Amino acid sequence: MAYGDPDGGGVGGWLAFLVLVLAVFRPLAVLVSTVANLYGDPNVALAYGAVWPTVQAFEWLLNAAMIGGCWYLAWRLYYRPVWRTVPITIAGIWLVSVAYQLIDLAGVSVISGAPFGLLIGYVVRPLVQSVIFSALWTAYLLRSKRVANTYLRHDEREVAEVFG
Numbered sequence: 001m002a003y004g005d006p007d008g009g010g011v012g013g014w015l016a017f018l019v020l021v022l023a024v025f026r027p028l029a030v031l032v033s034t035v036a037n038l039y040g041d042p043n044v045a046l047a048y049g050a051v052w053p054t055v056q057a058f059e060w061l062l063n064a065a066m067i068g069g070c071w072y073l074a075w076r077l078y079y080r081p082v083w084r085t086v087p088i089t090i091a092g093i094w095l096v097s098v099a100y101q102l103i104d105l106a107g108v109s110v111i112s113g114a115p116f117g118l119l120i121g122y123v124v125r126p127l128v129q130s131v132i133f134s135a136l137w138t139a140y141l142l143r144s145k146r147v148a149n150t151y152l153r154h155d156e157r158e159v160a161e162v163f164g
Helices: 013-039 042-079 085-112 116-120 124-143 145-150 156-163
Strands: none
Touching: 013 042, 013 085, 013 124, 013 145, 042 085, 085 116, 085 124, 124 145
16 A cells, blocks of 8 residues: 555555556566577577468467457456446456467467477467456455455446536
C-alpha cells in the first residue's frame, strides 16, 4: 500500500509494477529474445531453408501483435478504472503469455513442416514460465485490495437510480 493512501486505491504498488511490466519489460524481453533466436546463430536460417523468410515474417508479426496487446493492457489498467478492466486484463495476460507461446509453436510447425511434438521441447521452459507469470498475476488481480479499490464494481441498479 502506498504511503499516505488510506484506502489503497489507484495505480500504485504491485499494480503499477504490472503496468510497467506490460508496457516496457515484456515487450523489450520479447524483442531481445526474438533477435537472439532468429539471428544469434546463422545455422537457424540454414535449418529452415526456403521457408526462412516466411518464418521471420511470422515471428515479427506475432511479436508485433503481442506487444500491441501488452500496450493495450497497460493502457487499460492505467486509464480505465472500471471493473471490466480486470477480467479483460486477466484474459489478455493469458493471451500474451501462454497463448503466444502456443501460437508461435504451432505457426513455426505449420510453416516449416516440423512435427509439433519435436518443437515442443524447445518451449517447455518458456511455457512453464508463462503459466506461472499468468497464474500469479491472475491471483493478484482477483485478490488485491488495491485492485478492488481502483477498479470499482458499480451496481447497474444504483447507476439507473442516479441517471434514470
